Amino acid sequence: MKRKEKFENRKTVRKTECRRSRNLGSCPAAEVSKLQKTVNSFAYTLEKAHFLDYVQYASNEKRIFRRAFLTGLLRGFGTAVGVTVLGAVIIYLFQALAKSNLPYIADFISDIIDIIEKTRK
Incomplete structure (x- = not known):
């Protein structure tokens, strides 16, 4: 074996031993430093x-239920208002088209408006 190959084999064995070991004292300082940086980065991200x-927030079930209920209520109310507006x-635009006296479109739209007004009463 060449000298470089021996060194690479020794390096690989050391890394494997360090990963298996629970005692960080047996690990090289560079690996401990790298692990420390990774943990600090993860803590900062969290x-x-x-x-x-x-x-x-997730541990308080009443708060989650209350927020979900209010969110659903407001979404339903918003949908109702949006559909109404x-x-x-649309009805206003149809009425404007009906008054414009276009040959076929005006008759069709006036029939639709009549049906809508009958269902309102």
Whole structure:
């Protein structure tokens, strides 16, 4: 074996032993430093993402239920208001088209408006 191959084999064995060992004292300082940087980076990422706040929020079931209920209620209310406004705009546009006296479109739209007004009453 050449000298370089022996060194590479020794290096590989050392890394494997360090990974298997529970005692960080047997690991090279460079690997401990790298591990420390990784852990610090992970901790910073969790802190930046407000992970602790999320865990506290997720552990309170009443708060989750209350927020989900109110969210659903407001979405339903918003949908109802949106459909009403959109329907009113469409009816207004149909009435404007009916008054424009276009040959076939005006008759068709006036029939639709008559049907809508009959169902309102």
